[in-house]
Amino acid sequence: METWKKFDANEVSHSVAHHLMAIHEAGREYGGWARVTDIARRLGITRGSVSINLRNIKARGLADVDGHRQVKLSAQGLKIVRAILGRRAAVKAFLRDAIRVPEEQAEVDSCKVEHLISPASAGKLFHFVKFLTSDDPAARQALRRFRKLEDKCAGAKSCPICKERCLLQELSLAK
Template sequence: MKKLTFAMENYLEAIYELSKDGAGVRLSDIAERLGVTKASTNRAMATLSEKGLIINEKYKEIFLTPAGLSLAEFTSKKHQVIHDFFIEILNIDPATADKDACAIEHVISSDSIYAMEKFLHLNKKFQAD
């Protein structure tokens, strides 16, 4: 599959975060979460559906497919690792860390994420000793 745009990854991540309890997500909730119109959210859902990442039946809740869930989980994990690294290692305030993590998560390599995650783990282990 061709790489998703930043916006499409944000939509997937929003669906993932809003559906953590296993329930489906309403289009209006996604639009509100991302601060965008229902019309643009509807177009994005059509694109994600065409790519096989969501199940989106008209006037029904939206669900992630297994492929969509996997991609959304990885995007969310990247966000969390960057966020935690910025706060715990660089002492950046949480609001800035969240904003920057949201921007960086789309362009950072998996290798960099794994290195940051390893560093965080080692730092926590070192602090515990």
């Protein structure tokens, strides 16, 4: 009934998630220490915004600052980053390698979703895509068959998957 309210009930928001990942990346070549400027440039936002957001992030124990005003992920922050990167990889691999969504779209979609999907779903998905893209004969056969059938889908009429009229277009906003 109020399922929709859980949208904001995640360990971190989209913004915080990407701040953490930016710290992680920016600090890569400097022993984990990142500067506000580097984080801001990576995220494409102003230093001021980063400064404000870091207050929140530090207060929540996801990152620490040393005397020279440099930022480092805490153990917890690093754990979150790794979990999110794993989930993104699972989603992206599924979209791109299993159902053949174009690379760019797979990138955008997995980025939107990476911090939202549950570990349960991510875990299942991870296994599934690993199986589906393996050399298991059943997996290869199913994938081949799916691609063949989908190629034959002629949109509105006579889709071999949808049987009758293909309902695909209703998912988009195309008129």
